[in-house]
Amino acid sequence: MNISSLMAKVFAGIALILLTYGFIIPSVSFNGTLERIKDNKVENIPSYVYPIWNFYQKGKYIGINTQKEARGNLKKMIEISEEIGVPSLPIWNFSLEAPNYPKEAFPYGLPVYIHFDGLSGEVHEMNTINHYVGMASMERGGVYESFLAPYALIFLAMLFMLFIIYDNKWVNRFMVIPVLLPFIFLGIYSYWLYWFGHNLHAGAITIKPFTPVILGDGKVAQFTTHAYPVVGFWVLLAISIFSLIAWWLKSKSLKKQPSKKATPLQHYIFIITLLVGIGVSAHVLKTDIEVDTLGKISTLINSSKVKPLTITETSNSTKEQKEAILKERENQRIEQETKIKSLENRAGSVGKFKVSTMYKSNCAPCHGASGEGNIGPKLVELNKDELTKKTLNLKASEDEMHIAVFEYLSDTDMKELVEEIATFKDQ
Template identity: 60%
Template sequence: MNSSSIKYKIFAMIAFGILLYWFVIPAVLTHNVPDLAKAGKADKIPEIAYKAWDFYQKGRYVSPNTPPEALDKNGNQHLKNMIKYNAEIGVASAPIWYVSLEAPNYPKDAFPEGIPVYYHFDGFSGDVHEMNTINHFIGMDPMERGAPYLRAIAPYVLVLLAFSYVLFILYDWKWLNYIMWIAVALPVIFLGFYAYWLYWFGHHMHDWGAFKIKPFMPTVFGDGKVAQFTTHSYPTIGFWLLLAISVFTLLAILSKNKYLKAKKVQ
């Protein structure tokens, strides 16, 4: 077997494994869980979704507003208790970007991380309700207005991309290389949509805000200022995982192209 053939399969399998474990599995198994819980339809949530959500939430951010009864002795969230005690429920896939707001009315001792929210391919997590309250204060729409169709189709797109990896590993069809460039571009694709929707929110302000501010571009990366709030916007674990997927997929494409050229010469 050609060494390039072995390399591209290894690189592709690593990228596929990261995508599958951190994004596809949690997004698919817990699809619509926050919406069903919020709508009072917990009976529609399958048992496997409870187990998957609990597993992926271990060690993640827990809001100070979360009732202690919803947590286990290690401070981890459990979906059934979160629903029972009407706690805020986020999505289970890897969080990609992190935004936090700090203000005098949110003291450090009560909110050590400010008011953080996390952006995922398929939704949000963190103190979303609190963030929406702040957004309403300045006349900004709630976060759920952002990219509703993209968030809805994200699990299906992730499944198709994962299936493309399987085909890429098993077959020598050259057109699969072009599809793999989507995976290479995932960090840029996410940042593009993220920046666009930040712009949209900042330029669609409403008059009902208690505090009137002019249209603005929220900070995409770094620290900023909005009215009396200090903002922080930075990548988190999911973004670095996307970068890893991008790098390994690029290596897989280059190795496979080399393998196909060598095969053609033979």
């Protein structure tokens, strides 16, 4: 074995270690955990998930509302129903500065982190804002990509092992996949940003179809957005560079020295690698079947289908009718912008008024931090009976602006919210 071939294996090995540590171990181990939590089947979560999640949570973003004793402790996070994200390295950060989330209360804005296999950060909070501007929930993006991520990562690890074990020009060509990994991610991420901005439903405000900023700072309605790569992307870039170097060195070596016939030991190592890969993939598949991942994906997709915000062309449509519709929408837009301006003038109160995390996440963006009313009507003047009746009516009618809230909160949660809001007038 010459020096070029040896160094190629070393660089490929480094890339494999980065891939395994940053993405494969957390992704495979945590697979199906969120589904079990949502299905109230916590007892089915394997014991090894807890220490792995706790370990990978170190140094990551912690929501300002997360209780101190629960931070970095999956078991306690589940017990108090805190929002839980996937533990793999985050690749991209999308954050938002909204009028109702001032710097003193939300120093990092409203951050959401994009992973290969899911999301982390203030996802529920961001979904509240998305619903407000007519965008789908963030979980809708990349549903199949997230589902396939563990399998793809295992396959990629096996390609690295194939490259390390054999000195073969045909095997060498597969290194193009890890070399392109960060660019594949950016392509998929860009597509879903476009999808979100061009599949809008009727929200509290009406905005034209758009593409959210991929890199840098942008604006959605009156909200400032920021999108930047984080640690996971730089790890992907390192994997890409190491893979490219390994590819180049192996190609250089094979030009000088023709491929040799593989030894029984090389075949033996590859068979073990293949069996391990198949075994881990089978474990992931078994988990997906148990938690009905594909069924949940199908439900999510069907529930998020919306009617495009376009004027339908029909034979009966007249120019005057279209102009009337456009004029009405413009008047609504002006009225909504006025409401948003009012919301901005009240900014700051969310961090000072004493409310629960549940109210702050689900109600404050529209009804104000103290129930004083912003985009939505006043709540502060309503008593418990009035609030209960109003809530039941909204739930029964499947009110569009409240669907996400009702799906996320249990009947007990709703009762606690009603009791809390009823006390606002006394504060």
